[in-house]
Amino acid sequence: MLIASALALRYHNQPHMANNSHPVVVQVEDLHKQYEGIRALCGVTFEIHQGEVFGLLGPNGAGKTTTIEILEGLRRPDSGRVTVCGMDPAREKAALKERIGAQLQATVLHDKIRVEEALELFASFYREPASVGMLLERFGLVEKRRSFFEKLSGGQKQRLALALALVNNPELVLLDEPTVGLDAQVRRDIYALIEQFRAEGRTTLLTTHYIEEAERLCDRVAIIDRGQVIALGTPRELVEASGKGTRLELRLAKPVALDRLRQLEAVTDCREAEGIYYLHAQPPAQAVAALVRLLEAEDNVLVDLHMSQPTLEDVFVEMTGRKME
Amino acid sequence: MRAAIRIALMSIRLVMRTKAALFFTFLFPLIFLFAYAGIFAHGNPAAVVYMFGPLVTLNIMGSGFWGLGTQSVMQRERGSLRRYRLAPIGSGSMVMSSLLANYLLGLPTVALLVACAMVFFHMPLQIDLLTLLALVTAGTFAFAGFGLTIASIANTMQEAQIYNNVIWFTLLFLSGVTVPLPMLPHWIQRFAAFLPATYLVTSFQAIMVGGESLSQHWLEMLVLVVSGTFGLLLAWKLFRWEKEEKISRRAKLLAIAFVVPFLLMGTWINVHRNLVAWAETYSLLGRTVSSGDQRAAPAEGILLDDFEDPQESEALLQHWQVLTEGGAAALSVGELDLILPGAAGTAHALRFHGRVAPDHGHVAARYTFALSFAGKDVRGLEVEVRGDSRLYQLKVTPPTAASAPISASFIPDSDWQTIRLPASALANPSATANATASCLLEIVVDGAPGEFHIDLDELRLY
Numbered sequence: 001m002l003i004a005s006a007l008a009l010r011y012h013n014q015p016h017m018a019n020n021s022h023p024v025v026v027q028v029e030d031l032h033k034q035y036e037g038i039r040a041l042c043g044v045t046f047e048i049h050q051g052e053v054f055g056l057l058g059p060n061g062a063g064k065t066t067t068i069e070i071l072e073g074l075r076r077p078d079s080g081r082v083t084v085c086g087m088d089p090a091r092e093k094a095a096l097k098e099r100i101g102a103q104l105q106a107t108v109l110h111d112k113i114r115v116e117e118a119l120e121l122f123a124s125f126y127r128e129p130a131s132v133g134m135l136l137e138r139f140g141l142v143e144k145r146r147s148f149f150e151k152l153s154g155g156q157k158q159r160l161a162l163a164l165a166l167v168n169n170p171e172l173v174l175l176d177e178p179t180v181g182l183d184a185q186v187r188r189d190i191y192a193l194i195e196q197f198r199a200e201g202r203t204t205l206l207t208t209h210y211i212e213e214a215e216r217l218c219d220r221v222a223i224i225d226r227g228q229v230i231a232l233g234t235p236r237e238l239v240e241a242s243g244k245g246t247r248l249e250l251r252l253a254k255p256v257a258l259d260r261l262r263q264l265e266a267v268t269d270c271r272e273a274e275g276i277y278y279l280h281a282q283p284p285a286q287a288v289a290a291l292v293r294l295l296e297a298e299d300n301v302l303v304d305l306h307m308s309q310p311t312l313e314d315v316f317v318e319m320t321g322r323k324m325e
Numbered sequence: 326m327r328a329a330i331r332i333a334l335m336s337i338r339l340v341m342r343t344k345a346a347l348f349f350t351f352l353f354p355l356i357f358l359f360a361y362a363g364i365f366a367h368g369n370p371a372a373v374v375y376m377f378g379p380l381v382t383l384n385i386m387g388s389g390f391w392g393l394g395t396q397s398v399m400q401r402e403r404g405s406l407r408r409y410r411l412a413p414i415g416s417g418s419m420v421m422s423s424l425l426a427n428y429l430l431g432l433p434t435v436a437l438l439v440a441c442a443m444v445f446f447h448m449p450l451q452i453d454l455l456t457l458l459a460l461v462t463a464g465t466f467a468f469a470g471f472g473l474t475i476a477s478i479a480n481t482m483q484e485a486q487i488y489n490n491v492i493w494f495t496l497l498f499l500s501g502v503t504v505p506l507p508m509l510p511h512w513i514q515r516f517a518a519f520l521p522a523t524y525l526v527t528s529f530q531a532i533m534v535g536g537e538s539l540s541q542h543w544l545e546m547l548v549l550v551v552s553g554t555f556g557l558l559l560a561w562k563l564f565r566w567e568k569e570e571k572i573s574r575r576a577k578l579l580a581i582a583f584v585v586p587f588l589l590m591g592t593w594i595n596v597h598r599n600l601v602a603w604a605e606t607y608s609l610l611g612r613t614v615s616s617g618d619q620r621a622a623p624a625e626g627i628l629l630d631d632f633e634d635p636q637e638s639e640a641l642l643q644h645w646q647v648l649t650e651g652g653a654a655a656l657s658v659g660e661l662d663l664i665l666p667g668a669a670g671t672a673h674a675l676r677f678h679g680r681v682a683p684d685h686g687h688v689a690a691r692y693t694f695a696l697s698f699a700g701k702d703v704r705g706l707e708v709e710v711r712g713d714s715r716l717y718q719l720k721v722t723p724p725t726a727a728s729a730p731i732s733a734s735f736i737p738d739s740d741w742q743t744i745r746l747p748a749s750a751l752a753n754p755s756a757t758a759n760a761t762a763s764c765l766l767e768i769v770v771d772g773a774p775g776e777f778h779i780d781l782d783e784l785r786l787y
Contacts, residue, residue, distance in 0.1 A: 074410060074566075097413040104411070108404040112342040117335065124331050125412040148342075164408065 022050040024083075025172055025203045026071060031080035033066055033227075040066045041077070042227040048205055048220075050171075053198050055218035056207040057312060059322075063227040064207035065105060068176050071205070072102050085172055098127060101170030105177045107161035111150035115141050115160055118149065119167060126168040139163040139193065155186030162193055173197055175206040179213060191217060211313045223316055230319050235312055242315045245282025247308045250291070252277065253301035260298075265290040280310070328414040332422035337429055349391070354384040354434050355441060362446045367704055372747050373448040378529020379502045381435055382464060382522050386496060388434075389468025390475070390489045393427045397476035397560075398485040406566045416564035420557060424469050431465050452532055456539045459546065460532075464525045467549035470556020470583065471521070477563035478577045501526040507734035511771075519591030524549055544590070552586040559583060627703070627786040629694050632663060632673040641675070648689045648767075656682035659770070661690060668709035668741040668782035678778035681770055688777070689720075692766040692784070703786045705747040706766065712737030712779035718769040721748050734771065737779055745787070 026048035033041040041063045048054040056064045069075045070082055073089035073096055082089055087096045109118055116132065123129035136142045139159045144152065152160065158178065165173055178194070179187040194217050197204045208214055214221050215235045223231040223238070231238050245268055261270045261277060266286035270279050281287030284307060295302055317323055340346040361380050366372035400406050409419060435457070442448040452460075471492065479485035497503055499513055500522035506514055517523045524545035531537040539546070563576055634640055647659040659679035667674035677690045706721055720732040731748045766784075770777050 072411060094413045094415075097411065102411045104407055106404065107408055109408060110339050110405060112339050113335070117338075121331060121335050122408070122412055125328050125414050 022052070024048070025050050025052075025085060026054075026205065027081070027083040028067070028071075029081040031067065031070065031082065032078045033063075033070065033075070034078055039227050041070075041080075044080070044224070044227065044229055046222045046229060046232055048203060050203050051198070051201045052219045053194065053204045053206070053217055055214040055221040056205065056224055057209065057211070057214040057218075057221050057316075058207075058224035059209055062209075062224045064209075064224055065176055066227075067224070068102075068174050068205065068207055072100065072174055073097070098168060099170055100172045100174060101165035101168055102174040103158075103161045103165040103176060103178055105180065107157065107164065109149045109160075111148060113149050114146055115149070115152070116145040118160065119163060122164050123167045128169060130167055130169040132167075135163045135166060138196075140189070155182055155189065158182060158186070158190060159193070162190070170202070172203045172205070175204065177207055177209070179208070179210065187213075211311050214312055221312065223312065223319070225316070225320050231315060238312060238315050239310050242310060242318050245280050245310070246284040247310055247314065248277075248279040248281060248284065248287065248291075249304075249306040249308075250277040250279065250302065251275065251304035252295070253303055254298075256294075256298065256300060260294060261291075264294060326418075326421065328412075329418040329421035329425060332409075332414075332418065333425035333429065336422065336426040340426075340430060350388070350430055351434055351437060353387070354380075354438055357383060358438055358441055359445075362442060362448070366446070367747050368446055369704060369747055370447045370449060371745070373442055373446045374451055375505070375530060375534050377438075377442060377448060378533060379505075379526050381438060381461065381529065382500075382525045383497070383502050384434060384438065385431060385461065385464040385525070386468050386471075386493070386502070386522060388427055388431050389465070389470075389472040390493050392430075392472070393423055393469050394472030394475045394489060395482070395485055397423060397473065398479055398482050401476075401565060402482055402568045404568065410566040416566075417561050420473060420560045420564060423473065424466075424557065427469050427472075428462070428465050431461065435461050451534070451536070452529075456532060459539055460525065460529060463546045463549040463553075466553030467521050467525075467556075468553075470553035470560075472556075473560035474556045474580050474583045477560045477565075478572055478580050480571050481568075496520055496522040501530075505733075508732060515595055518594035519587050521549060521552060521587055524590065544593075548586045548590040552583060555583045555586070629706075629784045629786065630675075630692070631671060631783055632667060632675050632781075633671060638663065644692055644694065645675075646691050647677075647679075648691055649687065657688045659688045659690060664780065668711075668780075671782060674709075674780045674782035676778060676780050677768055678776075679770075680776050681774045683774040687769070689767045689769040692768075693763055694766065695763050703748075705745060705787055707743055707745040707783075707785055707787050708781055709741050709783040710735070710737040710744050710779060710781055711739055711741045713777055714738050715773075715775075715777055716771040717779060718767075718771050719744055719746050720767040720769055721746055722765040722767075723748065724764050730765075732769075741780075741782070 024047045026046075028047065029045050031041050031044040033039075044063065044067060046054075056067060058064050066075065070077050071084050071089055073084075073093040076090050084096055085099045087099075089096055113121075116136065119132045119135055123132055136145050139162060141156065141159060141163065144156055147156075149157070149160075162175070162178065165175065175194070179190050182190065191213070194204060194206065198219075206213075206217065218235065220232070220234050221238065222229045231241075233241065245266075255275075256277070258270055258272055258277075261267060261279060264279075264287055266281045266283055267290075268280045268282055270277065272278070279287065279291075288305075292302070294300075313323070340350060358380055361376045362368065362373045366376050406419070439450065439457075443450060475485055475488045475492075479488055499509070500506075500517050500520040501509075502522050506517055506523070506527070509517070524542075528539075528542040528545045531542060532539060559579055559582065563572060563579065565572070630640075630644070641661055641663070645661055647661060649657045649659060657680060659677060662676045662678070663673050664676045665674075666672055679688055681688055706719075708719070710717075714736055716734055716736055718732050718734050720730055722730040731746060733744070733746050735744050737744075768779065768781065770779075
């Protein structure tokens with residue numbers, strides 16, 4: 001059971017949704033980075049406002065971790081401009097680290113360090129640390145405070161990693177794939193914690209390749225692929241902008257020509273895979289009515305029909321022609 | 326610095342919780358103590374004193390190479406440095422914390438070695454605690470520098486182990502840590518002058534056995550501290566948080582700076598200092614025993630020859646012979662004569678004298694003796710010597726074929742002194758209790774060509 005905390009923040013503390021009128025906390029402009037000739041980032045640009053939960057969504061190898069590590073000051077960009085909390089991460093590392101909290105994709109600590117000791121040790125590095133007792137309580141680690149790191153489950157390790165990210169009571173939290181490899185229940189626990197960050201007014205940047213995570217948690221999302229931001233906006237804006245409308249999955253008794261389906265009223269797109277027909281329609285009701293008329297005319301039968309709203313995955317597929325993996 | 330102290334204290338706490346680390350930090354050095362003192366020194370307190378320096382050096386080297394050095398690479402490979410990288414601490418704090426933890430863990434280990442050596446082997450602590458602390462501190466600093474430098478230039482654990490093994494075994498066998506320097510060939514002794522472990526071992530032995538002061542070894546200490554500082558700076562400069570970060574060849578060349586003090590020191594020793602000083606310390610073992618080990622007083626030994634027999638001239642021909650390299654054609658010569666007076670007020674002594682020719686440097690006097698072992702507790706052989714301050718070797722070949730010859734180098738001066746050679750093989754013949762067996766003793770003239778003379782008396786087993 002995760003307990004909400006009354007963790008005090010030393011800055012603006014008004015829960016809110018994304019609002020472009022709030023000050024910019026992270027500014028990234030035309031970021032480029034190469035590793036041994038391989039392009040990792042190519043002109044990445046976005047900004048994050050105070051109090052916002054911002055998601056970098058993309059497949060593995062898209063450039064999410066490189067971006068977040070540049071923001072943390074762990075890597076230098078080849079070119080481009082980065083400002084975090086008004087500072088240059090490459091030049092003002094020490095001052096910046098006092099104001100940001102970060103969780104790595106994989107946090108590795110000494111096997112024999114106890115949970116409480118780890119928090120106390122890392123808290124001791126900061127000028128204004130958070131209360132270790134409060135962090136233990138907030139992240140559901142009170143019972144595990146004396147446990148060795150090696151004895152923790154994956155979820156407990158990730159909660160400890162999140163607690164370590166908050167050990168300096170940061171105004172900006174950077175989370176790199178916070179739920180990767182965790183089971184559904186643990187993921188939901190982590191989601192609840194991240195939602196608390198927003199409720200406290202913290203600015204949060206998270207990278208993920210889980211659509212559900214981005215849709216559920218993020219005020220705004222930048223979809224990143226092969227080092228480039230290919231879409232940026234709220235999840236709703238991105239889905240609506242895709243213009244494909246509601247998705248329909250059909251199974252028919254007899255095959256039908258794709259052209260006939262494409263010509264149906266309100267249908268915007270159509271394709272077939274392994275005997276299943278995938279249609280996008282806007283508005284969907286008109287498309288269904290037209291479909292029924294077509295099937296009657298061709299003496300065909302509708303075996304199965306599923307309707308769903310488009311997701312960010314659809315947006316990604318639409319923009320890249322690939323599934324997000 | 327505050328962060329470094331906190332990380333160091335946490336590291337110590339974590340070592341205390343890790344069985345393997347505990348074993349290698351505390352138990353492993355004790356195993357070596359019992360091996361050195363119990364097996365090599367045969368429990369002889371004087372020999373334990375001589376071996377204590379090498380033992381401490383071995384321990385300090387181990388923690389520098391296999392503790393500090395490999396741990397740093399392992400942490401980097403494991404990814405556990407990344408979390409620290411996110412905190413507002415620099416690479417300097419990480420390097421300092423490693424050094425500090427290594428030092429603080431090393432001190433109790435040395436204390437444990439001292440205590441066990443004194444309790445179990447009656448080792449007289451012939452060194453004051455401040456001097457001991459200074460030697461341990463300088464040594465720890467230097468070998469921590471070694472470990473940190475290797476960790477800095479090695480890209481992987483495998484690479485670090487290759488570097489470690491090459492340097493470790495060189496230091497282990499060629500710097501007096503396992504084999505006393507005077508027992509090694511001269512050219513190896515010259516090479517040993519370039520090795521940092523040699524400075525620590527010989528300083529320990531000169532102070533603990535030779536009664537010298539730390540100030541007489543300030544140069545060795547300085548070189549150790551300077552090299553340690555270089556290592557620390559290199560580690561700071563080349564510190565890497567991520568295993569993906571690889572070091573360039575150019576940066577690896579910086580590591581050469583670390584060995585510069587050793588090159589300078591080695592050259593200086595070879596040019597200005599007589600290497601036989603190390604043998605001199607070794608030769609002092611006998612004198613140390615006389616004062617430190619009352620059980621081994623000469624009067625209680627088994628007399629082999631005191632050269633007082635009225636028929637000594639005939640006995641000389643029977644038991645002693647002169648050996649020169651190259652047989653009859655050799656240009657080196659050696660003779661044996663009885664002289665007056667002998668050691669400690671005795672009438673006679675044996676003089677071995679002659680000349681070592683260039684390129685025919687081997688001259689030896691050989692003594693063959695038969696010995697009954699019935700009920701005897703023999704731990705070695707001793708002889709009173711005086712001579713011309715050149716290097717000699719005392720060599721004993723035990724009676725059993727399986728036992729290898731045992732030797733020790735020494736430098737006799739114009740005063741009589743006792744040279745003692747621990748040789749437990751003499752006490753453990755394969756023969757039955759009443760049997761007798763033949764042993765060989767040789768006085769070998771080492772060193773530069775020229776005249777030599779050495780007087781011998783009171784040859785006995787103890």
